[in-house]
Amino acid sequence: MKILSVPKKDLKQIISIFNREIGRFVFFVFVLFFDSIYFSENVTNSQLLINILMLAGFFKMYFRSTPRVKELMIYAVVLGVGGEYLFSRGLSMYTYRLENVPLYVPIGHAALYGRIFMFSKNSIVRKHHKDVEQLFSIFIIIFATIYLLFFNDIFGFVMTIGVFLLLWKRPKDRLFFYSMYILVAILEIGGTAFGCWKWPSIGFEVFEFLPSNNPPSGISLFYFLLDVSCFFIYTQRHKITWKRLKNIRSITT
Template identity: 75%
Template sequence: MGVLKIPKYDLKKFINVFNRRFGLFIIFVFVLFFDSIYFVENILDSQIPINILMIFGFIVMYWRANPRTKELMIYAVILGFGGEYLFSRGLNMYTYRLENVPLYVPLGHAALYGRIFMFSKAPIVRKYHKKIERLFGICIGIFATVYLIFFTDVFGFVMTICMFLLLWKRPKDKLFFFSMYILVATLEIGGTAFGCWKWPSTAFDVFTFLPSNNPPSGISLFYFLLDIGCFFMYTQRHKITWSRLKSIQRNHV
């Protein structure tokens, strides 16, 4: 496997970057337990403290981010709120425990977007991006196939295939979205296991020909919308800079 051929010193640097950028969200999976059905029924409803914790975590991540990432995180918060109310409350794509949209969710989208953006731009990650993309792609393919075979997750498998097809046309985005897929899948497994939210047995609880697991495997496909939205808002605010960059790129072709 390509990753195993990375020199030991560089591999340690990559693992360090991975832990710093991904580790916080893996820990947050366990924080979701405090918004779980078990915790609420046996101890207390702690969704408000979790919201406060996420606000604090978001502020810390925002403070440490570079200017471009900060701006993208703000756009992601705005789009995150709109997307959550559209897909959850409007289209019934999934349902939160209290049938609301917890504050920690859209803030979490923005924080996740920012962390993965920084991870994908890290020098050591860029240096070995093809090897990392290959490893992540294999893991994603196995994960989606297992979900399809053992959990009849047709909806998730179809979304995963769509993601691969979209990235076939946008190869430069592979690292970002493969990383996004893996982290989103981890959060979804934890959140649904604790009962913080749930997915219906078919896509949108409407399309019976698309059976779905709780959660479906390929839900990160919808982060394409978040990425496109953030990218569009960023380029519109920096039209002159973006025009110059495109001009430079054309001159080097």
């Protein structure tokens, strides 16, 4: 495994950066308990509190980010709202506990997007990106296979294959999306375990030939839409800068 060849000093830095940029977001999984079925039935409905906490975390991260990340985070919130209503309310791909779209969800998408972006663009991580990518890809394959064999998660496995196929000719995006796959999987496991949202037993509650676990493993496939959309809007707003960057890349390659 390539990751074992990374110098210990660099490996420690990568782990530290992972904990700083992504590990903190994992803490939010435990905050989801306050929007759980158990908490709402035995204590009180505190979805409003989680919305406030997520807003606070979002703005804290926003004001500490670079201008580019700030702009991408705003796009992610706007597109996240539209995507949630489309996939959850429109296509019944999954259903939230109160059959709404909690405010913390699209805001969480933006925070997740920003955290992974900063991790994947860090200089020491980029230096050893192939080693990290191999480690993450092995984890993803094992994870999706376990879900397929033990939970009959055909829907998730098909989406996982889709992730690898879409990244086949996009090597520059692999680190970002492998990281996103893992973080989304952790978030989905926590959210569904608490009953904050639920996935149907078949894909889109329509396709019987696609049995699904709750949650399916490869849901990060749909985050491609968020990333591509954010990136497209950014390049359209900064056409001159983006054109200059492409010219530099063509010269260096």
